[in-house]
Amino acid sequence: MKFNKKAFTLIELLVVIAIIGILATISIVSLSNARAKSRDAKRAGDMKQVQTALELFFNDKGRYPSASEWDANQIFSTSTGATSTYMQIIPSAPTPADGRCTSDQNSISYIPTSDGASYSISFCLGGNTGTLASGPKCLTPGGIIDVECNIDGGQPADVCGGISSVSYGGDSYPTVAIGTQCWFAKNLNVGTRVDDPDDQGDYSGGIQKYCYDDSEAICDTDGGLYQWHMALGLPQACDASEASPCNISGTIQGIYPSGWHIPSFNELQTLAQNDDPGCDLSANNCHTAGGKLKASSISTPVTWDGTNNYNFSVFPAGYNLEGSLDGRGTLAVLWSASPPSGYPGIAWSGLLLSGGTTFYGNSDDRATGFSVRCLQD
Numbered sequence: 001m002k003f004n005k006k007a008f009t010l011i012e013l014l015v016v017i018a019i020i021g022i023l024a025t026i027s028i029v030s031l032s033n034a035r036a037k038s039r040d041a042k043r044a045g046d047m048k049q050v051q052t053a054l055e056l057f058f059n060d061k062g063r064y065p066s067a068s069e070w071d072a073n074q075i076f077s078t079s080t081g082a083t084s085t086y087m088q089i090i091p092s093a094p095t096p097a098d099g100r101c102t103s104d105q106n107s108i109s110y111i112p113t114s115d116g117a118s119y120s121i122s123f124c125l126g127g128n129t130g131t132l133a134s135g136p137k138c139l140t141p142g143g144i145i146d147v148e149c150n151i152d153g154g155q156p157a158d159v160c161g162g163i164s165s166v167s168y169g170g171d172s173y174p175t176v177a178i179g180t181q182c183w184f185a186k187n188l189n190v191g192t193r194v195d196d197p198d199d200q201g202d203y204s205g206g207i208q209k210y211c212y213d214d215s216e217a218i219c220d221t222d223g224g225l226y227q228w229h230m231a232l233g234l235p236q237a238c239d240a241s242e243a244s245p246c247n248i249s250g251t252i253q254g255i256y257p258s259g260w261h262i263p264s265f266n267e268l269q270t271l272a273q274n275d276d277p278g279c280d281l282s283a284n285n286c287h288t289a290g291g292k293l294k295a296s297s298i299s300t301p302v303t304w305d306g307t308n309n310y311n312f313s314v315f316p317a318g319y320n321l322e323g324s325l326d327g328r329g330t331l332a333v334l335w336s337a338s339p340p341s342g343y344p345g346i347a348w349s350g351l352l353l354s355g356g357t358t359f360y361g362n363s364d365d366r367a368t369g370f371s372v373r374c375l376q377d
Contacts, residue, residue: 040126044130049087050075050121056084065112067110067277073090074087093123093124101125101126105123111149111179111274113180114270119140121149159182168190174186176311179271182376184374185311188226188255188372189209189223190207192206193210193216196214196325200230203229209224209225209230222318224372225371226371230255231255232254239345239367240345251377252337265337268281271293271350272359273286274310276289283361292307293359304354315371316330330354334350336348339366349370
């Protein structure tokens with residue numbers, strides 16, 4: 001006796017396949033979410049362990065590890081012939097990056113201050129983890145701060161006290177936090193233009209500036225060029241004198257807005273050492289800082305070698321010396337408030353050149369018109 005066996009119809013098969021696909025998708029999504037949460041939990045846990053190890057190091061050495069010590073991939077110290085190991089292997093961030101974290105944000109980046117008194121470590125969480133929200137984070141000795149560390153692992157953005165830009169003289173200046181300093185992110189451009197070869201007069205007559213090619217449009221992009229006395233708000237005679245009131249000391253506000261000042265040469269040195277803690281600006285061995293401070297995209301035919309890691313955006317604005325305008329597109333010079341003792345008519349500056357990444361310390365004629373940057377008090 002024969003029995004007819006019924007097979008699945010095409011529609012039934014399609015329904016079964018669809019149900020299996022939906023169940024598989026749900027399982028994969030659930031497993032993927034669980035893995036992402038596990039990676040975030042590991043990221044947060046690793047940071048707490050790193051913080052503990054760094055505090056143990058600090059208690060032993062009175063400072064936090066240098067960048068080179070961190071690069072040894074473990075946290076340890078040696079003293080009187082003994083070695084104390086606080087972390088055998090420094091953890092790396094789990095991959096892949098989760099949530100909206102980029103691969104760069106996901107990477108753990110450690111930056112100590114030049115004096116070893118503090119540090120910041122950047123990392124990123126893809127989702128909410130415990131009391132921490134998703135997104136970039138900055139670990140400091142005080143704990144995890146719910147903000148992104150500055151580019152290249154520098155100090156958190158609140159170094160600028162929540163100030164993202166400053167309006168001054170009819171222009172708006174964005175700010176940028178680099179290490180423990182807060183700077184204007186573009187050159188100052190205030191005052192009345194005087195066309196070369198005229199000298200900038202006495203500050204008491206108001207702020208005066210040079211514009212390259214006597215062009216206000218160039219001042220709008222490059223910033224003004226200022227003789228040293230004008231930048232510091234001093235009588236014109238101070239370009240060649242150390243007599244009172246030219247014998248300055250301390251913080252000099254100059255032509256800057258309230259709460260900001262012209263940097264000293266030591267403060268330019270701190271800026272350079274944020275990238276290379278061991279470099280000496282006056283010895284001209286800050287070989288990588290210049291490249292990271294330079295603008296990365298400029299409309300000139302020269303090689304400016306800028307990567308602009310800190311958004312400091314130094315532009316090759318050139319200079320004005322005795323009515324001779326030169327160097328636009330090939331060099332940038334930032335005045336400092338520091339004159340070398342015993343050399344009237346000279347002041348220190350920071351120099352960046354095309355075709356290289358070194359940040360140089362330089363001494364220049366005070367009557368030269370250079371760029372200036374504002375540093376927060």
